Amino acid sequence: MVHKKNKYWCGCPIRFTMKHFGDKWSFLVVRDMMFKGKKYYNEFLEAGEGISTNILASRLRDLEKHGVISKIRDPEKKSKVLYSLTSKGKELIPVMLAMIEWGSKHDPNTEAPQEFIENLRNNPEKIRQDILKRLE
Amino acid sequence: MVHKKNKYWCGCPIRFTMKHFGDKWSFLVVRDMMFKGKKYYNEFLEAGEGISTNILASRLRDLEKHGVISKIRDPEKKSKVLYSLTSKGKELIPVMLAMIEWGSKHDPNTEAPQEFIENLRNNPEKIRQDILKRLE
DNA sequence: GTAATTAACTTGTAAAAAACAAGTTAATTT
DNA sequence: AAATTAACTTGTTTTTTACAAGTTAATTAC
Numbered sequence: 647m648v649h650k651k652n653k654y655w656c657g658c659p660i661r662f663t664m665k666h667f668g669d670k671w672s673f674l675v676v677r678d679m680m681f682k683g684k685k686y687y688n689e690f691l692e693a694g695e696g697i698s699t700n701i702l703a704s705r706l707r708d709l710e711k712h713g714v715i716s717k718i719r720d721p722e723k724k725s726k727v728l729y730s731l732t733s734k735g736k737e738l739i740p741v742m743l744a745m746i747e748w749g750s751k752h753d754p755n756t757e758a759p760q761e762f763i764e765n766l767r768n769n770p771e772k773i774r775q776d777i778l779k780r781l782e
Numbered sequence: 783m784v785h786k787k788n789k790y791w792c793g794c795p796i797r798f799t800m801k802h803f804g805d806k807w808s809f810l811v812v813r814d815m816m817f818k819g820k821k822y823y824n825e826f827l828e829a830g831e832g833i834s835t836n837i838l839a840s841r842l843r844d845l846e847k848h849g850v851i852s853k854i855r856d857p858e859k860k861s862k863v864l865y866s867l868t869s870k871g872k873e874l875i876p877v878m879l880a881m882i883e884w885g886s887k888h889d890p891n892t893e894a895p896q897e898f899i900e901n902l903r904n905n906p907e908k909i910r911q912d913i914l915k916r917l918e
Numbered sequence: 919g920t921a922a923t924t925a926a927c928t929t930g931t932a933a934a935a936a937a938c939a940a941g942t943t944a945a946t947t948t
Numbered sequence: 949a950a951a952t953t954a955a956c957t958t959g960t961t962t963t964t965t966a967c968a969a970g971t972t973a974a975t976t977a978c
Contacts, residue, residue, distance in 0.1 A: 657893030659885025660813045660878060661831075664806055666888070673804060677796045687926050695797075698966050703927060725974040727926065734888060741884055742796060744877040749795025752802070752870060757793030807936095823955050834937050839956060861945040861954065 666712045667738065671697055671705045673745075679715065679731050680742055680777065686726060714738070736781060739774050802848045803874065807833055807841045809881075815851065815867050816878055816913065822862060850874070872917060875910050 667676060678684040678693055690702055697705075706729060709715045714735040720726035731738075747766055750758040766773050803812060814820040814829055826838055833841075842865060845851045850871040856862035867874075883902055886894040902909050 657889075657891060658813075659882040659889060659892055659894045660809060661885075662889040662892065663881040663885035664809050666885075668804070668806060668809060670800055670804060673796060673800050677794075688924085691926095696966090698968095699927070700929085700967095701965065704965095723925095723975080725925065737884055737887070741877065741880040744880045745799040746795040748873055748877055749797075749799035749802075751873070753793075753795060753798040755793060756795055756798065758795045824953085827955095832937090834939095835956070836938095836958085837936060840936095859946080859954095863955065 663741070667709065667714055669705070671701055672709060672714075675702070675705055675709065676714065676731070676735065676738060677742060679729065679735070680739065680781070683780070685728050685730060686720075687729070709735075731781060736778060739777055740770070743770060743773065799877070803845065803850055805841070807837055808845060808850075811838070811841055811845065812850065812867070812871065812874060813878060815865065815871070816875065816917070819916070821864050821866060822856075823865070845871075867917060872914060875913055876906070879906060879909065 667673065674693070674695055674697070675690055678690055682693075684690055684693065687702065687706070690706075691697065691699065706715065706717070710717050713732055715729050716732050718728050718730075720728040743766060746758060747763065750756040750763050762773075803809065810829070810831055810833070811826055814826055818829075820826055820829065823838065823842070826842075827833065827835065842851065842853070846853050849868055851865050852868050854864050854866075856864040879902060882894060883899065886892040886899050898909075
């Protein structure tokens with residue numbers, strides 16, 4: 647039964663995706679890296695979402711373990727730790743964009759700029775490329 | 783501060799989306815409805831994922847409250863309760879498809895049929911329409 | 919060159935949520 | 949009328965999260 651369960655967890659792509667980054671705080675960390683250019687532990691903390699220090703540490707650890715983000719010493723200031731999206735992490739852009747499209751459509755108080763949403767609808771690939779470029 | 787927090791939750795489309803359906807079990811319930819044609823409480827329970835009865839009830843309640851699914855008495859057997867995706871729920875198809883694409887790409891043991899993934903890559907709109915049709 | 923500050927955490931504990939097991943209710947079906 | 953099905957609810961234990969405080973190691977400020 648355990649085997650069957652495990653097999654299922656691995657086999658279903660939605661379950662697999664969720665296992666790797668399908669948690670409230672993981673989403674927000676990835677969002678901060680992907681769209682807000684955040685790179686440091688403190689920046690994630692100060693994002694104003696109210697994540698606890700221990701939870702943030704735990705999520706960063708898990709995301710790294712799963713290969714979604716990587717962690718290196720900042721080459722400029724070696725006292726800092728630099729987090730960034732791996733290519734596996736960057737490939738989550740379409741997932742995030744789909745969530746942005748859905749969220750902005752259904753939230754009457756969305757803060758997503760109308761222009762961005764229109765561009766996203768008309769040419770998602772262009773938006774994806776732009777984000778990729780900014781992440782280099 | 784609470785106000786600011788709330789405003790933020792509403793304003794960011796990713797946070798908004800997650801709030802409405804960004805939880806492990808919500809994803810799986812939506813998946814079961816969207817891709818596996820499940821409609822009844824018992825079917826979700828028996829999906830083999832191991833969700834607890836109270837948690838399932840709670841998720842169904844929340845998803846309904848948020849307008850992602852709807853709940854009616856089954857017209858055929860009025861002892862049964864029929865759950866289905868609202869249009870708001872059906873609009874999550876692109877989010878789920880993006881997760882499927884990511885998951886199947888990175889899971890070496892994916893069970894997603896290669897053909898489906900190829901079709902998804904080549905013509906996501908076609909797949910979306912097919913799923914919509916099946917949900918009618 | 920010592921003192922304060924910054925950055926990235928860890929540790930302990932209380933509160934909340936999830937998992938597990940059992941029971942309830944109302945409509946069939948036998 | 950008794951058993952079964954379907955959809956839950958209600959305790960209780962276990963796990964996770966949130967909150968508060970402390971640690972360490974490298975700057976920066978004086």
